[in-house]
Amino acid sequence: MKSRWRHRLERIGGMVGKEFRQIFRDPRMARVIVVAPVIQLLVFGYAVSTDVDEIATFLVDHDRSRESRELVEALTASGAFEVVGRSDRSGDLVLALDRGDAAVGLEIPAGFSTALRTGSGARVQILLDGTSSNTASVAQSYAERIVQEFALGRTVPVSSAAIDFRERPWFNPNLESRDYNVPAVVGALILLVCLLLTSLAVVREREIGTLEQLNVTPLTPGELIAGKTIPFAVIGLVDLSLVTAVSILWFEVPFRGSAVHLLAASILYLLSGLGLGLLISTVSSTQQEAFMASFLIFQPAILLSGFMFPVTSMPEIFQWVTLLNPVRHYIEVVRAVFLKGPSIEALWTQYTALLLIGGTLLWIASRRFQKTAR
Amino acid sequence: MNRTRLLAVARKEVLHLRRDRRSLILAFLLPVLLVILFGYAISWDVKDIETAVLDHDGSGRSRELLNAFWSSGYFRLVARLERPSEIDALLDRGTIRIALVIPPGFASDLDAGRTAQIQGIADGTDANTATIALAYARAIVRSYSNRIRVAGSRAPPIESRTRVWYNEDLSSKNMIVPGLVAVIMTIIAAMLTSLTIAREWERGTMEQLAATPVSRLEVVVGKLLPYLAIGLMDVVGVSLVGVFLFGVPFRGSAALLMMLSLAFLIGALGLGMFISAVARSQLLATQLAMVATFLPAFLLSGFMYDIAVMPKPLQAFTYLVPARYFLVVTRGIFLKGVGIEVLRVQGLLMIVFAVIGLFAATMVFKKEL
Numbered sequence: 001m002k003s004r005w006r007h008r009l010e011r012i013g014g015m016v017g018k019e020f021r022q023i024f025r026d027p028r029m030a031r032v033i034v035v036a037p038v039i040q041l042l043v044f045g046y047a048v049s050t051d052v053d054e055i056a057t058f059l060v061d062h063d064r065s066r067e068s069r070e071l072v073e074a075l076t077a078s079g080a081f082e083v084v085g086r087s088d089r090s091g092d093l094v095l096a097l098d099r100g101d102a103a104v105g106l107e108i109p110a111g112f113s114t115a116l117r118t119g120s121g122a123r124v125q126i127l128l129d130g131t132s133s134n135t136a137s138v139a140q141s142y143a144e145r146i147v148q149e150f151a152l153g154r155t156v157p158v159s160s161a162a163i164d165f166r167e168r169p170w171f172n173p174n175l176e177s178r179d180y181n182v183p184a185v186v187g188a189l190i191l192l193v194c195l196l197l198t199s200l201a202v203v204r205e206r207e208i209g210t211l212e213q214l215n216v217t218p219l220t221p222g223e224l225i226a227g228k229t230i231p232f233a234v235i236g237l238v239d240l241s242l243v244t245a246v247s248i249l250w251f252e253v254p255f256r257g258s259a260v261h262l263l264a265a266s267i268l269y270l271l272s273g274l275g276l277g278l279l280i281s282t283v284s285s286t287q288q289e290a291f292m293a294s295f296l297i298f299q300p301a302i303l304l305s306g307f308m309f310p311v312t313s314m315p316e317i318f319q320w321v322t323l324l325n326p327v328r329h330y331i332e333v334v335r336a337v338f339l340k341g342p343s344i345e346a347l348w349t350q351y352t353a354l355l356l357i358g359g360t361l362l363w364i365a366s367r368r369f370q371k372t373a374r
Numbered sequence: 375m376n377r378t379r380l381l382a383v384a385r386k387e388v389l390h391l392r393r394d395r396r397s398l399i400l401a402f403l404l405p406v407l408l409v410i411l412f413g414y415a416i417s418w419d420v421k422d423i424e425t426a427v428l429d430h431d432g433s434g435r436s437r438e439l440l441n442a443f444w445s446s447g448y449f450r451l452v453a454r455l456e457r458p459s460e461i462d463a464l465l466d467r468g469t470i471r472i473a474l475v476i477p478p479g480f481a482s483d484l485d486a487g488r489t490a491q492i493q494g495i496a497d498g499t500d501a502n503t504a505t506i507a508l509a510y511a512r513a514i515v516r517s518y519s520n521r522i523r524v525a526g527s528r529a530p531p532i533e534s535r536t537r538v539w540y541n542e543d544l545s546s547k548n549m550i551v552p553g554l555v556a557v558i559m560t561i562i563a564a565m566l567t568s569l570t571i572a573r574e575w576e577r578g579t580m581e582q583l584a585a586t587p588v589s590r591l592e593v594v595v596g597k598l599l600p601y602l603a604i605g606l607m608d609v610v611g612v613s614l615v616g617v618f619l620f621g622v623p624f625r626g627s628a629a630l631l632m633m634l635s636l637a638f639l640i641g642a643l644g645l646g647m648f649i650s651a652v653a654r655s656q657l658l659a660t661q662l663a664m665v666a667t668f669l670p671a672f673l674l675s676g677f678m679y680d681i682a683v684m685p686k687p688l689q690a691f692t693y694l695v696p697a698r699y700f701l702v703v704t705r706g707i708f709l710k711g712v713g714i715e716v717l718r719v720q721g722l723l724m725i726v727f728a729v730i731g732l733f734a735a736t737m738v739f740k741k742e743l
Contacts, residue, residue, distance in 0.1 A: 050679065099712075099716050140509075165492060165512050169501075288660065308416075313419050
């Protein structure tokens with residue numbers, strides 16, 4: 001009994017060794033495995049920022065007083081706004097917004113300083129380019145707050161607000177969007193690597209005709225699948241360590257949780273990636289088709305994961321759909337492990353979901369695979 | 375260029391396409407499916423923010439303030455708490471995104487004319503949502519605060535009138551759908567043509583083509599024409615879905631959109647053709663087309679992430695991404711209703727890109743022959 005298991009392990013080990021040799025025979029593969037994820041993480045890490053600062057602002061100051069200058073200074077001193085142009089005519093402001101040269105227009109009417117001094121209610125006009133709705137809503141709240149603070153600073157303290165609202169963002173006190181996005185990129189990249197490598201490798205073997213050869217070896221179907229997928233699981237984990245290291249060392253994203261959590265979730269997550277890859281390889285007859293299929297699965301999987309768009313902002317139907325998406329659960333774990341340092345209890349639903357989804361996918365995939373391999 | 379020969383190449387390509395039903399279906403269906411999926415699923419609108427309340431005061435005043443939160447539509451009560459420690463657990467689990475803490479003595483402070491305090495603790499991991507949620511909370515507290523201020527006090531010393539243009543209710547759909555037109559067309563265009571030349575190589579028909587008296591430019595342009603027609607139809611289809619299904623405003627001129635789409639598509643199709651000529655295999659060609667268009671079009675065109683906040687070298691790189699120009703065109707025509715006088719720089723750059731695309735495809739193609 002014991003020796004049967006040893007033989008079994010030996011056979012799987014032999015197959016894993018063969019797979020690794022096959023993968024690395026093509027020198028381009030090393031690039032796909034090591035260089036591509038790091039480059040993608042760097043591009044993503046820098047591009048994927050929803051921080052709003054130095055918003056291009058066009059200024060029309062009809063008042064040209066000390067007060068109006070001080071108000072503009074208050075706005076720019078925060079770093080949120082940057083004056084990119086100024087004029088005396090309101091028409092130029094419209095043109096700057098139309099052209100997209102400015103995202104915010106600030107118009108200070110004549111008589112602003114007089115109204116402010118006499119306390120008769122001064123007015124300023126703030127125009128926002130709503131085509132970029134995210135920037136606009138943040139800019140709006142910044143601008144209103146700065147104007148209110150400026151106003152309060154110039155009147156007697158009696159009229160201070162009746163209620164003082166104290167804000168405390170937890171886990172990410174500076175509200176850095178990069179700290180939130182970079183860990184999610186880790187999740188997306190690992191799926192992409194697993195999906196593409198697994199589906200292409202199996203289909204390639206079918207294309208060349210070597211899959212039939214494997215069938216006449218003494219390997220059982222289960223061993224065949226294990227031998228096929230284990231190398232890609234290993235590559236996935238290597239990539240995970242690589243991109244995690246880049247996130248922490250290069251992007252300086254805090255890592256507050258435990259590496260054990262991350263590893264456990266990643267292994268469960270890999271089940272889904274490998275299962276999907278195998279599944280694609282059963283429906284595709286050429287590498288071309290496998291590539292297209294991977295792309296068609298990858299796109300909605302990322303879109304409906306909460307990576308770029310919060311799940312809670314989706315219509316309810318889509319929110320339910322996301323529960324079936326392994327990427328969603330994994331990204332929740334990764335973000336929590338990086339930023340919150342959670343306990344195991346806080347994450348058990350995600351672990352269970354990953355195990356269920358991954359197990360089911362891998363099970364379906366191996367059954368279909370065994371049939372098509374015959 | 376000879377018209378007869380050009381049309382002959384175009385006709386040959388149409389015949390190829392008609393035989394390849396799967397690609398044809400993909401060419402018409404994929405853009406519409408993508409815009410529907412994206413249009414429904416993607417949103418940055420922040421609403422129904424999961425909120426927990428720890429009300430130590432429990433007075434009429436505190437209830438009044440909290441009601442202002444619920445009736446705003448932005449906040450949704452998910453838990454009433456008794457102890458501060460409960461906040462930790464809920465935030466850890468991600469059950470709530472913001473907690474409001476009202477200290478004891480809130481009402482008596484207000485009644486005595488002292489400044490009362492409330493605290494908002496937000497989950498900052500999602501910086502974007504947290505920023506917006508806190509801004510909403512601040513606005514609600516401020517307006518309540520103004521309302522209850524003792525009578526006779528002065529009006530707020532400066533009134534800031536904020537008006538949002540082009541997209542008055544700041545709906546992210548209005549921003550995303552026109553952007554999608556640009557992004558989807560980039561990907562579709564490159565995928566459409568990336569196979570054409572590689573296919574001839576794989577099937578061995580390239581030699582036949584080389585033996586005919588057709589010039590290189592005639593082959594490139596002739597092959598491009600059918601896809602140009604498909605691409606234009608896709609633009610129309612995607613725009614119609616945007617306007618009629620998603621209710622995105624279309625304020626500009628449809629004719630101008632078609633003209634500028636034409637310029638953009640020639641460049642994007644030329645790029646696909648160039649990739650196809652370089653790659654020689656259909657598999658490598660699709661992969662290259664994907665890498666060259668997908669990531670840049672999504673991330674570096676300004677579709678989702680503001681180019682202005684990217685680091686300078688990355689900003690410089692975005693000028694090489696044609697989707698960046700087409701995005702300004704689609705958003706400009708859909709939402710702003712601007713004309714050629716505003717879009718002429720983008721139009722010119724896309725024409726330059728089209729010429730370079732055609733030229734590069736022709737040049738690379740020549741080497742192979």
